[in-house]
Amino acid sequence: MNPDPVEAPRKLSEAEIEALLVRPSVWKRRDVQRSLLIATLSTVVLGALIAYVLSESTGWDAVRRSFLSWHHFQEAMPRVWDGFKLNIKIFLIAEPIVLVVGLLLALARLSRNPVLFPIRAFAVFFIDVFRGAPALLVILMLGFGVPGLRIEGLPREPVFWGTVAIILTSSAYTAETFRAGIESIHPGQRAAARSLGLSNVRAQLHVVLPQAIRNVIPPLLSGFVALQKETSLVSAIGPLEATRQAQIYAGTTFNFTSYLAAALLFAAVTVPLARLTDHLLVRSGKSRASGGAV
Amino acid sequence: MTTSKLRFDAVYKAYDRNLVLRGVSLDVQEHEVVCLIGGSGSGKSTLLRCANLLEEINAGQIYLNGESIIAPGVHADRIRQRIGLVFQSYNLFPHMSVLKNITFAQQIVLRRSRSEAERRAFELLERFGLSDKARAFPDHLSGGQQQRVAVVRAMALDPEVLLLDEITSALDPVMVGEVLNVIRELKTLGMTMILATHHMGFARHIADRIAFLEGGEIIEIGPPAQLFDAPHDPRTKEFLDRVLASE
Numbered sequence: 001m002n003p004d005p006v007e008a009p010r011k012l013s014e015a016e017i018e019a020l021l022v023r024p025s026v027w028k029r030r031d032v033q034r035s036l037l038i039a040t041l042s043t044v045v046l047g048a049l050i051a052y053v054l055s056e057s058t059g060w061d062a063v064r065r066s067f068l069s070w071h072h073f074q075e076a077m078p079r080v081w082d083g084f085k086l087n088i089k090i091f092l093i094a095e096p097i098v099l100v101v102g103l104l105l106a107l108a109r110l111s112r113n114p115v116l117f118p119i120r121a122f123a124v125f126f127i128d129v130f131r132g133a134p135a136l137l138v139i140l141m142l143g144f145g146v147p148g149l150r151i152e153g154l155p156r157e158p159v160f161w162g163t164v165a166i167i168l169t170s171s172a173y174t175a176e177t178f179r180a181g182i183e184s185i186h187p188g189q190r191a192a193a194r195s196l197g198l199s200n201v202r203a204q205l206h207v208v209l210p211q212a213i214r215n216v217i218p219p220l221l222s223g224f225v226a227l228q229k230e231t232s233l234v235s236a237i238g239p240l241e242a243t244r245q246a247q248i249y250a251g252t253t254f255n256f257t258s259y260l261a262a263a264l265l266f267a268a269v270t271v272p273l274a275r276l277t278d279h280l281l282v283r284s285g286k287s288r289a290s291g292g293a294v
Numbered sequence: 295m296t297t298s299k300l301r302f303d304a305v306y307k308a309y310d311r312n313l314v315l316r317g318v319s320l321d322v323q324e325h326e327v328v329c330l331i332g333g334s335g336s337g338k339s340t341l342l343r344c345a346n347l348l349e350e351i352n353a354g355q356i357y358l359n360g361e362s363i364i365a366p367g368v369h370a371d372r373i374r375q376r377i378g379l380v381f382q383s384y385n386l387f388p389h390m391s392v393l394k395n396i397t398f399a400q401q402i403v404l405r406r407s408r409s410e411a412e413r414r415a416f417e418l419l420e421r422f423g424l425s426d427k428a429r430a431f432p433d434h435l436s437g438g439q440q441q442r443v444a445v446v447r448a449m450a451l452d453p454e455v456l457l458l459d460e461i462t463s464a465l466d467p468v469m470v471g472e473v474l475n476v477i478r479e480l481k482t483l484g485m486t487m488i489l490a491t492h493h494m495g496f497a498r499h500i501a502d503r504i505a506f507l508e509g510g511e512i513i514e515i516g517p518p519a520q521l522f523d524a525p526h527d528p529r530t531k532e533f534l535d536r537v538l539a540s541e
Binding site: 191195211 | 346348372374376378381385386387398402403444447448
């Protein structure tokens with residue numbers, strides 16, 4: 001017998017709906033296991049392939065001796081670590097100053113009051129100069145130039161001037177980050193604050209800046225990573241930071257494993273920072289675009 | 295003659311070379327509700343923004359209680375506090391809870407203590423059925439709730455006049471009802487209000503007078519019955535025919 005062609009579509013029972021709601025998670029778990037297995041297999045296969053090709057190639061032994069010597073790694077690490085403490089110190093001193101100077105520069109650049117024109121002009125000039133010039137150039141100029149002036153009362157230590165140079169260049173970048181953040185806030189927010197009788201400064205302080213800063217935390221953290229790496233440039237004017245220590249070790253032993261040691265130390269700081277940035281970006285992306293499967 | 299609460303005297307406003315207000319004059323009496331109707335770009339919003347001093351006018355005068363609010367030396371921030379403005383897009387502060395949205399300007403502008411500001415906030419939230427939302431953040435509220443909070447935020451500063459700029463235009467019909475109830479409530483409290491609105495039915499019901507704007511001018515102004523049922527100017531009639539046909 002043919003089924004009745006006008007039979008109404010059958011609705012699901014409560015139990016069937018319940019099953020429908022449960023099943024996806026089981027599916028998902030199976031899916032996850034499957035993709036994990038595939039990912040592991042493909043990684044192992046590719047890794048084995050690379051290892052085989054490397055060990056068969058003629059230069060591999062030389063590479064291993066020069067860059068991956070465990071003996072030299074152990075020898076160099078204490079000295080490089082000693083130098084790296086200076087990198088951390090420069091970073092810790094410079095970063096807070098960079099954040100404050102960067103924010104002030106951004107605010108100066110965005111000021112619209114005609115009385116503040118000279119300050120705005122200065123901010124534009126400062127940002128153009130220090131964003132345009134290579135950091136190494138500024139470090140060399142200040143690090144060798146200023147102590148050479150022999151002005152009474154000015155510090156002579158290269159570390160001091162190297163740090164100042166890094167602060168100047170990073171502040172210029174950070175100012176642009178803050179500026180983008182402030183400009184991303186809808187003008188309606190400022191209008192609403194002003195309409196309540198808040199002064200321009202109060203509106204900026206209580207309404208615009210808190211939102212702007214929250215929006216630029218990921219790029220600011222990227223700036224942290226860049227600054228941490230830039231501290232190695234200070235080696236150009238003498239201070240014995242990690243890169244310089246690694247260079248000295250390599251220069252005396254003709255083995256380059258010390259550079260690897262320095263690279264690992266930098267990575268130990270910058271990689272977690274970068275991961276934190278990713279995490280924050282994902283989170284802010286989620287809170288902004290809730291919903292949608294694609 | 296008594297002084298009017300808010301008075302516009304031949305107000306002109308241009309953006310660059312584009313003249314948006316062409317000599318608008320309007321008297322609003324205390325406790326009066328005036329609705330501004332007219333198409334997009336007729337100057338309704340601009341007029342309200344000028345009264346709140348968010349825009350500078352090019353010529354004319356605006357008086358609050360008979361005193362110019364644009365004379366040199368007038369403290370613009372004080373005027374803005376006395377003339378509240380609610381926006382079409384709510385503009386709540388997303389990084390603050392509902393309560394903080396309502397209290398923080400009170401504390402800064404009126405120098406109220408925190409407890410005083412919160413007492414005022416809860417009093418208003420309760421009146422408008424929002425007291426359970428005090429700790430929520432704006433993102434978690436519906437559009438209608440956000441707009442009601444925006445009205446409460448403006449009212450918390452005890453303004454003498456409240457300007458409402460198409461505050462229902464971004465809302466779906468159910469939420470429009472919620473917000474219009476709030477305005478009705480404000481009218482019974484005796485609030486002096488100017489509303490720019492597209493809801494002709496509501497304007498007829500709530501307004502003491504209706505002003506029809508076109509091309510930056512008030513073409514006609516009068517009580518709802520007269521303006522809606524027996525408009526004098528052919529432009530008013532044409533506008534109403536167009537709008538009412540679509541309602």
